[in-house]
Amino acid sequence: MANSLVSRRKSTIDCRSLELSHGDKRQLKISASHLVIVFSVTQQSDTSKKVSTDWYYGASVDSLQRGNLDEWVAEYFFEYRQVMVDYLAEWAHISDQLQDGRNEDVKCMRIMNDPIPALYRPFLCYGVTHFVLPIVTDIVLEKLVGFTKYRSGTLEYWHSRAAIEEEMMMEPIVFCHGLGVGLLPYIPFVRDLRRAFPDRDLFCIELPHIGHSFGTFVVRWMLTHELNRIASLSLMDPVCFLLVKNDLLLNTQRKVHEDPIGILATYLVFRELYTAHTLTRNFFWEQNNVWPEELRNVPTHVSLCGKDFIVPAHSIRRLLEAESAARLAITREDQLKKSRLHEQSRNL
Numbered sequence: 001m002a003n004s005l006v007s008r009r010k011s012t013i014d015c016r017s018l019e020l021s022h023g024d025k026r027q028l029k030i031s032a033s034h035l036v037i038v039f040s041v042t043q044q045s046d047t048s049k050k051v052s053t054d055w056y057y058g059a060s061v062d063s064l065q066r067g068n069l070d071e072w073v074a075e076y077f078f079e080y081r082q083v084m085v086d087y088l089a090e091w092a093h094i095s096d097q098l099q100d101g102r103n104e105d106v107k108c109m110r111i112m113n114d115p116i117p118a119l120y121r122p123f124l125c126y127g128v129t130h131f132v133l134p135i136v137t138d139i140v141l142e143k144l145v146g147f148t149k150y151r152s153g154t155l156e157y158w159h160s161r162a163a164i165e166e167e168m169m170m171e172p173i174v175f176c177h178g179l180g181v182g183l184l185p186y187i188p189f190v191r192d193l194r195r196a197f198p199d200r201d202l203f204c205i206e207l208p209h210i211g212h213s214f215g216t217f218v219v220r221w222m223l224t225h226e227l228n229r230i231a232s233l234s235l236m237d238p239v240c241f242l243l244v245k246n247d248l249l250l251n252t253q254r255k256v257h258e259d260p261i262g263i264l265a266t267y268l269v270f271r272e273l274y275t276a277h278t279l280t281r282n283f284f285w286e287q288n289n290v291w292p293e294e295l296r297n298v299p300t301h302v303s304l305c306g307k308d309f310i311v312p313a314h315s316i317r318r319l320l321e322a323e324s325a326a327r328l329a330i331t332r333e334d335q336l337k338k339s340r341l342h343e344q345s346r347n348l
Contacts (some may be wrong), residue, residue: 054246059106067102075110076244076285109246109254111280117253119271129181137184145191147204158183158204160194171231172201176218178237179269182206216240217288223298224287232299239311241292242319243285247312252279262309292323 053059055072070085078084141147147158162169173193177186183204194202205218216238222230239248252270257263269275302320304313 054250055109056106057109063103063106065099065101065103065106067100068106068108071102071108071110075108075112109249111249111253111283114280116273116276116280117271118273118276119267121267121272133181133184137182137187140187141183141190141204145187145194147202156206158206160202162201163198168199170197170200172203173197174203174205176205176216177207179275216290220288220290223290223294227298230298232301233295234301234303236303237305237308237311237313238290238302238316240288240290241316242312243289245312245315247315248310249279249283251310257309259309292320293326295323296327 053061053064056064056068070082070089073088074080074082074085078088138149141158142149145160147160149156149158151157175186175190175193177183183190183206186204190202190204207218216235217240219233219235220240252266253276257266270279302316304311304317306313
């Protein structure tokens, strides 16, 4: 399927002959384009052989039949509508490449239908996270770091003004925190930011129950809806790349960690009921995933931890290296075009 989709990457999806509503035709085009990009990008990052089998708990490629692959594509691209999968298969000419039927021994990870893997915790834990920690955060940020708290609708955020004249100020910094207990664990980092950039306003968005890595999803929404407001980006351990791989969901919702940090993070953060619900029932990868080419007009710095037990850091690094090489190729091609145009103008 991957090869069929990639080989037809530059072709146009013609839905005129299909008996679909206008909305369904539009969804087919968008979802098929997503699939083409998915397999093209994962080939660049050396992960194309694993991108499907990862969702089947490591089952071999040979064990997958047409019904197994249909299940995954319908779940993650077409909201369980088999007819859309059939139309896509017809367009990509893959009917002859997979064995018909379904291997019942192969199970697909279906985040919208599988039971939510939440772990029990006593009411006291919620009392601490909902009342005690927010009070401590407010006191520390306001009294010790010098921030002022504001509210806009349901959104709360903290603001620290730059220590120079307004006309000399640089672009402000907006910090989006990660999964956990809000801003409290990041206060030392925020304080260092304040000291390092006295010429900039600093905003810290308060995102209850979510979050520096998860905060990159907020960045992704800004890229989609408010690109003109972004001067530059700094992404720390970003989870917004390669979401078509199952690493994020597997490592947070399924994997049994053996190291102390992993065990603690699983119980206190990942398997908390509302966090688990967000990562399963409200996880729409196509709305949160960042494609590297979307960053071509935005100066971006990406920091990856080589031993990250959540993010597929090495795959993301290969993906970004491929994007860097593509940018160089585009730059060289543009330079050649300009050189030819200049030469032609001289010969006139």
